[in-house]
Amino acid sequence: KAGVTQTPRYLIKTRGQQVTLSCSPISGHRSVSWYQQTPGQGLQFLFEYFSETQRNKGNFPGRFSGRQFSNSRSEMNVSTLELGDSALYLCASSLESQGNGYGYTFGSGTRLTVV
Amino acid sequence: AQSVSQHNHHVILSEAASLELGCNYSYGGTVNLFWYVQYPGQHLQLLLKYFSGDPLVKGIKGFEAEFIKSKFSFNLRKPSVQWSDTAEYFCASPGNAGNMLTFGGGTRLMVKP
Numbered sequence: 644k645a646g647v648t649q650t651p652r653y654l655i656k657t658r659g660q661q662v663t664l665s666c667s668p669i670s671g672h673r674s675v676s677w678y679q680q681t682p683g684q685g686l687q688f689l690f691e692y693f694s695e696t697q698r699n700k701g702n703f704p705g706r707f708s709g710r711q712f713s714n715s716r717s718e719m720n721v722s723t724l725e726l727g728d729s730a731l732y733l734c735a736s737s738l739e740s741q742g743n744g745y746g747y748t749f750g751s752g753t754r755l756t757v758v
Numbered sequence: 759a760q761s762v763s764q765h766n767h768h769v770i771l772s773e774a775a776s777l778e779l780g781c782n783y784s785y786g787g788t789v790n791l792f793w794y795v796q797y798p799g800q801h802l803q804l805l806l807k808y809f810s811g812d813p814l815v816k817g818i819k820g821f822e823a824e825f826i827k828s829k830f831s832f833n834l835r836k837p838s839v840q841w842s843d844t845a846e847y848f849c850a851s852p853g854n855a856g857n858m859l860t861f862g863g864g865t866r867l868m869v870k871p
Contacts, residue, residue, distance in 0.1 A: 647801075676858060686848065686861035699858045733802065747859070749794075749802040 647736050647750035655756045661722040664753045668715050668736030672748075674698075675717040677709060680731040680752070689732075692717055721755075729757045760785035762851050764862035771839050772870050779834040779865050781823075781849030790852055791832040792859070793823055797845045805847075808832060819843070841871045 648667040656662050668675050676699075677689040688701040692711035709719040715736075721728055731754050735747040765780040783791065793805040806817025813825040823834045832849060849862040 678859075678861075685863045686850075686859075688858045688860070691858055701858065735802075747804065751801040 647734055647748050649732075649734050649750035649753050651753060652751065653754045653756075655758060656724050658724055658726060658757055660724050661720060662724060662755060663718050663720045664732055664734075664755070666717045666719075666734030666736070666750060668717070668734075669738075669748055672736035672738050673715050674737045675711055675715060676735045676737075676747070677717070677719050678733040678735065679703075680733055681729075686733070689719065724757045726757050728755065730755060760851065760860055762849050762860050762862040764847075764849055764865050766865045767863065768866045768868070770868045770870065773841055774838050775869075777834070777836040777839045777843070777867070779847055779849075779867070781832045781834065781862055782830050783832065783849075783851050784830060785851075789825070789827070791823075791825060792850045793817065793821070793832075793834050794848045794850060794861075795845045796848065796864075802848070805834070839867075839869050841869050843867060844869045 647669060650665045666675055674693045676691040678686050679689055680686045689703055689707055690697055690709050691699040695711045706722045711717045731752045733752045734750045737746045761784045763782050791808045794802045795805050796802050805821050806815050806823055808815045808825045816822045821834060821836050823832055825832050845867060847865045847867060850859040852859055
């Protein structure tokens, strides 16, 4: 079966711009989570969507937002980009509806560079 | 707040050496723990998971981990590492917060051939 697909793989944006990243989960998976990975902060949880509803949110400013569509595909948006937003953004999908982190499959990520 | 910590940030081993990477968690209640591996340029992959039952968990590629409740630990082990085990290893847990994972800071393992 196809894995978790994230597009684009690489992105370069200018400070102040906004960006939208896309994630297509494994077929049948209804939970999609987003993580930010940086050398300094490691892996940090951004938010999780399940059946088009945001179920959990991490400690990120309101510039970071997301949504999930009826086909479970998810997008995350970052507005007014800052240099510190440069990171690898990872998406993970899971079938699990109970919410215990079980069965996550991660995508390869989108590498965002803000200049 | 729940937290997951990994003691070793960088580990260098020679092939055939034994590996043990430390992981500690800090929350009570139901404990679910994971080890993930990220090979250079690849996505995070699940090595093994602990939900309940036998505290000694066996995963893929010869890895295992032992859950020790009294020590709040879930250390990853492998008896004999290979060059191909060079990667970054992450311990993680959803804690009591549902379907979101809290990750440790990661351990970069380099295995010298």
